[in-house]
Amino acid sequence: MAKEPDNSLYPIAVLIDELRNDDVNLRLNSIKKLSTIALALGDERTRSELLPFLTDTLDDDDEVLWALAEQLGDKDFVVFVGGPNYAHTLLPPLESLAAVEETVVRDKAVESLRSVAGHHSPEAIEEFFVPMIRRLASGEWFTSRTSACGLFAVAYPSATDATKQELRKSFNNLCTDDTPMVRRAAAGKLGEFAVAVEGEMVKSDVIPLFHNLANDEQDSVRLLAVEACAAIAGTLTKDDIETLIAPTLNSAAKDKSWRVRYMVADKFVELQKAVGPQLTKTNLVHAFASLLKDPEAEVRAAASNKLKEFCENLGEEYRTEAILAQIMPCIQTLATDANQHVKSALASVIMGLSPLLGKDNTIEHLLPLFLVQLKDDCPEVRLNIISSLESVNKVIGISQLSQSLLPAIVDLAEDTKWRVRLAIIEYMPLLAEQLGVEVFEEKLNALCMQWLIDNVYAIRQAATVNLRNLVEKFGSDWARVAILPKVLAMAQDPNYLHRLTTLFSINVLTEVCSEEVVQGSMLPVVLKLAIDPVANVRFNVAKSLTKIATKVDKELVSGEMLPVLDKLTQDDDSDVRYFSDEAIASVK
Incomplete structure (x- = not known):
């Protein structure tokens, strides 16, 4: 009699066949089922059969290897190998994945190793995790x-003093490695x-590494050292920051590579918070001003984006003086910068300086710059100024801005780019509230009506929503x-699109x-449009009557x-009949 096949081997057998298949998608799907296979095998066989098999079969497509690294790092997979006591069994396949050529696979493997490290006891870190770091750090290939x-940061806190010393030395070696990618x-x-x-070791072991990396010949290394600066500063005293960090940071702000200067500008607020307001006054204000004047447009734009936050974090006792003396001259130059991205970045934050400087300084120093940017050729610059108007209005009032503001709004409202027109519509309720009903009616109401007959549907639709928002305000x-006389007059327009806009x-x-306005003014116009020659108008009448029914008397x-809806149910057009039937059902 033939012997029954051993079904306990089935999951591994299937996995082997699928991973040897030429179809990448099939191999990828099999890896994604790894949790299910491990659950079927049980923790002992997962450790003794599945993980060794995976470790030995890593010659595969990058996408498959990435999926494998992700699966092994899943928090549930530790359960499948028997829990935290056996978490170290996941290290061999992940160690192999951390050494492959493809960067995204290595990054995912490291991410998974960091996750798995959290399930290790201090003893397991010492016995299994640190030796793995040692092997990787001394590997032949970069x-x-x-x-x-x-991996150093996750292993270090749990290591013994002797091992910590070894880890610091090993990390030092990596920071001075011959290969730029390693550094x-x-x-x-x-x-x-x-x-x-530990704090006492930062000064003796880490700061020298920081200085070396911040002065590396490769700008890609120097900019990453700048990124680490805020974290390092957070571990030091104010005196140590001033002597050990600030000089290097000031040098980085003047680095020969614009990419390094860009990184300094992008991370400047984080650095500012790390060093504190007093050291900012003595060391960083001048550096930030130099970034605002940088010859590279990308650096100026990055610094401009951080302008409001930087000024907010200045010490209150010297904030106004520092802004007016060192930052304001830079802002005045940036307002007319040749690069529109720089001007746009400035326009998005400059209004936020008003609450910091107060009414008198805003009127004297900032208001002229607002007006310059409101007349800028770039629509995005003008939009950014108008979108931030509320903060200035709270400080100096809208009357100071209205004369120059309104021409800019009119220009934007008639811009050839429909997305610009759409953006200004979205700000109209805010402007209406700040200008007041009289100024709005005199200057802007005609624009709102003009948008209702725009050639672009999105503009017409936004214009109707704008009307509702204005009515909520006024x-x-x-x-x-x-509003209503002009809206309802469009019901007589020869263009059916305008009649639709009325509805x-x-x-x-x-x-x-x-209810009085709906019954007395709107309903009669809608009922008249029920005999419109265009079917689209007639079935929209049915939709409008459904809305109106909630606001009028039952009589x-x-x-x-x-009666009008009943008549529309006999219409020649099938859409009109359908929506009329829907309206009758809803109304009844």
Whole structure:
């Protein structure tokens, strides 16, 4: 009699067959089922059969290897190997993945190793994790050494004193490695390693590494050292920061490579918070001003983006003086910068300086710059100024801005780019609230009506929503006098799109207007449009009547609206009949 096959071997057998298949998708799917296979095998066989097999079969497509690294780092996979006591069994396959050539696979393997490290006891870290770091850090190929850089910080806190000394020495070796890619990886992890190291060891062991990396011949290494600067500063006293960090930071702000200066500008607020307001006054204000004047546009834009935050974090006792004396001359130059990205970045934050400087200084120093940017040729610059108007209004009032503001709004409202017109519509309710009803009616109401007949549907749609928002600000009585006559007059327009816009406007205005206005002004116009020659208008009448029915008396519904809808159910157009039937069902 034939012997029954051993079904206990089935999951491994299937996995072997699938991983040997030429189809990458099949191999990828099999890796994604790894948790299921491990669960079926049980923790003992997963440790003794599955993990060794995976460690020995790593010659595969990068996408498959990435998926494998992700699966092995999943927090549930520790359970499948028997829990934290056996978490170290996941290290061999991940160690192999951390040494492959493809960067994304190595990064995912390191991420998974960092996750698995959290399940190790201090004893297991010492016995299994640190030896793995040692092997990776001394690997022949740079790939393993770059991966090792990301593992020191997670192992260091749990290590013994002797091992900590070894780890510091090993990290030192990586920071001075002959291969730039390794030094780059070490510089990228220097900050978190400094946080893990004991305070007294930071000055003796980490700071020299920081200085070396910050002066590396490769700018890609130097900029990563700058990124680590804030974390390192957080471990030091103020005096140590002033003597050990600030000089290097000031040098980085003047680095010959614009990429390093860009990194300084991008991380400047973090650095500022790390060193504190007093050291900012003595060391960083001048450096920030130099970045605002940088010859490279990308650096000026990055610094401009941080302008508001930087000024907010200045000490209150010297903030106004520092802004006016050192920052304001730079801002005045940036307002007319040749690069539109720089001007746009400045425009997005400059209004935020008003609350910091107060009314008098805003009027004297900032208001002229606002007006310059409101007249800028670039629409994005003007939009950024207008979108931040509220902060200035709270400080100096809208009257100071209105004369120069309104021409800029008109220009934007008539811009050839429809997205610019759309953006200014979104700001209109805010402007209306700040300008007040009288100024709005005189200067901007005509624009709102003009948008209702724009050639672009998105503009017409946004214009109807804008009307509703304006009515919420100014009230139903204002709408009856200032808006409705013009909206309802469009119902007689020869262009059917304009007649449709009347219905769309009525739909949204019904939500915010009084019952009297809906019944007396809107309903008669909608009922007349029920005999419009265009089918699109007629079926939108049915939709509008559904909206109006919620705001009028039941007598009007049964006496005037339902007869019109009944007639529309006999219409020649199938869409009109459908929406009319829907409206009748909804109204009843």
